[in-house]
Amino acid sequence: MLEMVIDTRCHDLGGFEVGRVLPFRSRRMVGPFIFFDRMGPVDMPPGIPRATDVRPHPHIGLSTVTYLFDGEMTHRDSLGVEQVITPGALNWMTAGAGISHSERFDGLREGGGFMDGIQAWVALPEAHEEDAPAFDHYAAGSLPRFSEDGVDGRLIAGSAFGLSSPARTHSPLFYLHAELADGARLALPDGHAERAAYVAKGEVEVDGRRYRQGQMLVFASGGRPLLRAVGPARLMLLGGEPLGPRWIWWNFVSSRQERIEQAKADWSAGRIRLPPLDHDEFIPLPGAPAAEPTPMS
Template sequence: MLEQVIEQRRRSLGGFEVGRVLPVVGRRHVGPFVFFDHMGPVDFPPGIPREVDVRPHPHIGLATVSYLFAGEMTHRDSVGSEQAIRPGEVNWMTAGRGITHSERFERARAEGGPMHGIQTWVALPEADEECAPSFAHYDAGALPEFDEGGVRARLIAGQAYGLCSPVRTHSPLFYLHVELQAGARLALPAEPTERAAYVVRGTVEAGGGRHEAGRLLVFAPGRPAAIAATTAACVMLLGGEPLGPRFIQWNFVSSRRERIEQAKADWRAGRMKLPDLDDREFIPLPDDPPPAPNPMS
């Protein structure tokens, strides 16, 4: 049974568009997942300008999770990491008390080519919000998979379907890339409490309706949930236990509003170290929006 269907909203990042799904009015999270962007798909011509890159910027209180279907981008951060990510691989960056990073499209600048992927933010439990920042990369071959009944799935993070991902997480969750042949059906895990499916490509049936690419299908807690592919389809499955209210402003996530204000002040004052290998420019703090009356819940 579906609880909510969310349509992506197209947003420009300067050089290309993303489809933003979370957060949205009426749905601030699915378990610990508090942000979900569908990057592309886009085909870059050779010689794209540097404005397409995501310049150094800060985060606190979350983990960013990058996963690509096509293309390549290079991550650099303030704990000294430099790592290209390619299709099927995972970049998991834990911001904790504070990290800065950039994402550059250097191969596409030189050669042109596609860019298509998903970036999510996973909120950290209150006990881990101020942990030491860190970065981890996982090759595609390190991620467990299953292939049966017209369904091929890769477990990006967490536990599901008897599989356990090596990706280190801070709370119970699951996150999968699923490819379905036309006519294939897949039941979602019965737990945890909050579960959703995002249609990347193709068409699926769920909750008595047909759903095309760009929709997040949020399933009712405690009820059986399944998707059936009416065409060949690519779907991301995600879920987990909610962590409680969270404030989000710009790139900062915290259970405390005053912590967001401190992070903003630190970024304005230049107190957050820039990436070791990318410290010549940065994204300024945007104009402050009016304060939200209530935290995410």
């Protein structure tokens, strides 16, 4: 049963606009997914200014999950990792007790190009919120694929449809990219308490009603909702087990509000290391007095 529909809202990162889906005022999380941004689709012109890049910034208490359909980005973090992100590959950065990273359009800067992808955040269970930070890269060819009746899919993380991704996660979840031919049908995987489908391209039909690109469909637990493509469509399916309430402020997520206050102080004081391969600039802590932590559940 369809529980709600979340429309994308435009959000400016300070030079690059994204389409924000989660968190939403009446639906903060889907399983452990606490954040979901669409990067594009956008045709970036030659000579992309560096102001478009996302400069070094910090995270705690979460994993960033970056997945591209088109284009290229370069990730650099405080562990010393430098990784070019390309379509179909998975980049999973676990912030744990604290990490900083940047995301730059180095590969597109001179000649420009088409850019499209998703960055999600997955909250960490309380037992892993203070884990040592880590970064894992999974090439597109290492992620399980399936193809049947007009549906071509890639399991990015977790378990679904009898498949298991090699991606190292910290709680039960699934995250899946599917391309549907016109008229193809895809049921949401069962066995997960919370589930959603994001329409990345085209339109789908559920129970006789159509939903368009940029909408996230959140389903009640139980059953196997069926989505039918109206023309070629691209879907991202996601969900898993809920982790309980979380606080979120800027790039920090925690089960404890005081931990976010500590992270704010740590970034302001320079106690979270900058990426050694990208340390000449950074995003300062937002100073708006109205920006107070918000509980997420």
